[in-house]
Amino acid sequence: MSSVFILADFVNGTVTKSTIELATAAARIGQVTAVVLAPVGQGTALAATLTSGPIASIIVVENADFQSHGVSASADAIAQLIAQKSPAALLVASHAFGKELAGCVAVKTNSGIITDAVDVAPDGTATQVIFGGSTTVHSKVSNGTSIITLRPNCITADTSACSATIENISLTISDSAKKATVSSSQPPVQGGRPELTEANIVVSGGRGTNGDFAAVEAFADSLGAAVGASRAATDAGWYPHSHQVGQTGKTVSPQLYVACGISGAIQHRAGMQTSKAIVVVNKDPEAPIFELADFGVIGDLFAVLPTATEGVLARKS
Amino acid sequence: MKIAVCIKQVPDSWAEKKMVNGALDRENVDAVLNDLDEYAVEEALRIAESHGGNDDGGPHSVTVISMGPARATDAVRKALSMGANGAILITDPALAGADALLTSKVLAQVISTESFDVVICGTESTDARMSVVPAMIATRLNWAQLTFAGSVVVEPAISKVSITRVSEAGVDAMSANFPVIVSVIEKINEPRYPSFKGIMAAKKKTIETRDLAKVGVSTESAWSQVLDSQLRPPRAAGIKVTDDGTGGAQLVGFLAERKLI
Ligand SMILES: Cc1cc2nc3c(=O)[nH]c(=O)nc-3n(C[C@H](O)[C@H](O)[C@H](O)COP(=O)(O)OP(=O)(O)OC[C@H]3O[C@@H](n4cnc5c(N)ncnc54)[C@H](O)[C@@H]3O)c2cc1C
Ligand SMILES: Nc1ncnc2c1ncn2[C@@H]1O[C@H](COP(=O)(O)O)[C@@H](O)[C@H]1O
Numbered sequence: 001m002s003s004v005f006i007l008a009d010f011v012n013g014t015v016t017k018s019t020i021e022l023a024t025a026a027a028r029i030g031q032v033t034a035v036v037l038a039p040v041g042q043g044t045a046l047a048a049t050l051t052s053g054p055i056a057s058i059i060v061v062e063n064a065d066f067q068s069h070g071v072s073a074s075a076d077a078i079a080q081l082i083a084q085k086s087p088a089a090l091l092v093a094s095h096a097f098g099k100e101l102a103g104c105v106a107v108k109t110n111s112g113i114i115t116d117a118v119d120v121a122p123d124g125t126a127t128q129v130i131f132g133g134s135t136t137v138h139s140k141v142s143n144g145t146s147i148i149t150l151r152p153n154c155i156t157a158d159t160s161a162c163s164a165t166i167e168n169i170s171l172t173i174s175d176s177a178k179k180a181t182v183s184s185s186q187p188p189v190q191g192g193r194p195e196l197t198e199a200n201i202v203v204s205g206g207r208g209t210n211g212d213f214a215a216v217e218a219f220a221d222s223l224g225a226a227v228g229a230s231r232a233a234t235d236a237g238w239y240p241h242s243h244q245v246g247q248t249g250k251t252v253s254p255q256l257y258v259a260c261g262i263s264g265a266i267q268h269r270a271g272m273q274t275s276k277a278i279v280v281v282n283k284d285p286e287a288p289i290f291e292l293a294d295f296g297v298i299g300d301l302f303a304v305l306p307t308a309t310e311g312v313l314a315r316k317s
Numbered sequence: 318m319k320i321a322v323c324i325k326q327v328p329d330s331w332a333e334k335k336m337v338n339g340a341l342d343r344e345n346v347d348a349v350l351n352d353l354d355e356y357a358v359e360e361a362l363r364i365a366e367s368h369g370g371n372d373d374g375g376p377h378s379v380t381v382i383s384m385g386p387a388r389a390t391d392a393v394r395k396a397l398s399m400g401a402n403g404a405i406l407i408t409d410p411a412l413a414g415a416d417a418l419l420t421s422k423v424l425a426q427v428i429s430t431e432s433f434d435v436v437i438c439g440t441e442s443t444d445a446r447m448s449v450v451p452a453m454i455a456t457r458l459n460w461a462q463l464t465f466a467g468s469v470v471v472e473p474a475i476s477k478v479s480i481t482r483v484s485e486a487g488v489d490a491m492s493a494n495f496p497v498i499v500s501v502i503e504k505i506n507e508p509r510y511p512s513f514k515g516i517m518a519a520k521k522k523t524i525e526t527r528d529l530a531k532v533g534v535s536t537e538s539a540w541s542q543v544l545d546s547q548l549r550p551p552r553a554a555g556i557k558v559t560d561d562g563t564g565g566a567q568l569v570g571f572l573a574e575r576k577l578i
């Protein structure tokens with residue numbers, strides 16, 4: 001059986017849900033090897049968090065260059081591992097780092113690349129949803145290793161327990177991949193809420209909040225949801241950029257997306273169009289976001305959200 | 318300093334797009350300069366201006382590089398009217414439907430022959446949405462990649478570029494020596510509108526067109542192929558209620574009915 005690499009992703013020292021989704025998709029194609037690229041001395045602890053998902057083996061590479069030289073050093077390591085082990089495919093999460101790494105590896109291994117897949121079939125065919133959600137495309141890599149980036153939250157993760165074998169490999173990162181130097185790193189502030197791209201429910205606020213996100217946050221908390229924001233809200237400094245949903249923010253595909261005081265500009269839709277259910281609260285009945293709504297309330301979010309929050313809390317108690 | 322900006326002409330974001338024979342139908346939609354590339358043009362101009370400007374004959378220049386159909390000259394002209402000095406447009410029938418690997422190969426080849434110090438890209442083309450071309454160019458050229466920059470500082474005297482990288486992984490301070498590829502996020506600046514004077518001046522600027530033979534790249538077989546594409550069924554019309562005090566409760570009713578809570 002052919003082997004398939006996935007790049008394991010960690011937040012605060014723990015493997016992400018999207019890594020398990022990668023493993024689930026990769027297992028359809030072949031036997032899954034999770035690659036852990038770790039700072040020196042942390043490989044074993046990070047690998048130990050890979051306790052679920054159809055992962056047959058783990059390769060741990062520890063190297064200080066991953067932190068000090070960014071994406072290109074990680075891409076260099078992955079390309080070397082691909083040359084050593086010749087996997088049929090490489091799956092990575094579709095975020096800025098993942099896509100960029102995939103692009104570098106595609107060049108280094110002369111392989112085809114497909115980004116932002118929402119599904120992957122056993123023969124490596126990837127499904128993408130393009131043009132603002134209007135079109136579904138199936139494509140396949142025809143040259144080299146199939147390099148596919150998979151959007152988080154699009155496939156159901158197989159979370160059965162795994163007991164993978166661990167192999168430690170040491171690599172020397174090539175000089176050409178060390179030309180950029182990272183002098184300091186500030187991780188995003190996580191807060192107590194779920195991570196935006198992994199959350200089952202996302203409640204977002206836009207310009208309509210007028211800078212007051214309390215009602216949006218309270219509703220989100222009643223649902224155990226992550227909080228998102230439109231660019232209008234992040235530009236105004238009302239919410240951190242790391243919470244922006246849209247073309248130049250994050251792409252989310254939750255079970256439920258609630259857009260509050262957001263008009264539905266094409267750039268915002270680009271980041272939330274593949275949500276399974278969409279609920280809208282907006283006082284303008286003509287707002288284009290209503291075109292996407294499974295359920296829309298024409299009304300003031302400051303009136304609607306508090307009663308909705310009460311309603312959700314009442315059901316829980 | 319020789320600065321280049323990679324720009325792409327893309328279908329208007331609002332235009333209805335269609336697939337024809339496995340590729341985006343670019344013929345029948347309005348085309349515009351990728352709006353994320355406007356930030357790249359603006360940043361290139363600001364870098365030049367903060368070190369004495371890019372007047373002709375001066376120490377700095379900003380060159381626009383674009384690969385696309387002949388009509389991409391419209392997008393190139395826009396960048397020129399913002400203030401870039403000149404442009405190279407790579408256009409060849411064999412490039413129609415080019416994927417990111419081929420695009421990056423062509424752009425890298427052109428860049429390698431022009432001895433640029435800094436090449437600036439947008440983070441994403443709004444049609445392909447791959448966010449890979451800048452990293453691919455850097456990898457092909459063995460240049461430093463300083464991508465997803467929320468701010469850029471260039472020190473020409475010591476040939477150094479420093480950025481803050483803004484991504485899902487947080488904020489990183491990064492730097493590298495010339496030559497570098499930079500990609501900029503849309504928070505970095507507010508692109509200028511071309512002035513009347515700029516528009517008039519752009520008409521006189523040269524757009525040098527090159528075909529594949531001139532660039533010296535051959536098209537190989539594609540690295541990936543589109544097997545099929547289908548229009549997705551439009552979203553079924555949803556329920557729309559006007560809040561009369563019960564909107565919140567009705568919303569919760571909907572969530573319960575759909576088993577979302
Ligand atoms: C290059 C580029 C990239 C971009 N990337 C992104 C991106 O990643 N993400 C993104 O979101 N945008 C992005 N945008 C911006 C996008 O075009 C819109 O400007 C932005 O999404 C608008 O945000 P909004 O819907 O919050 O604000 P508006 O469009 O101003 O809409 C506010 C809405 O709130 C409603 N409202 C007001 N008060 C209330 C109230 N009390 N109760 C209920 N409703 C109320 C109004 O009726 C209106 O519909 C980008 C733009 C460009 C040019
Ligand atoms: N055909 C092209 N011509 C010039 N620059 C391009 C082209 N395609 C992509 N780019 C550059 O690469 C960036 C990222 O594009 P992409 O990887 O396609 O999302 C864009 O913002 C441009 O700066």
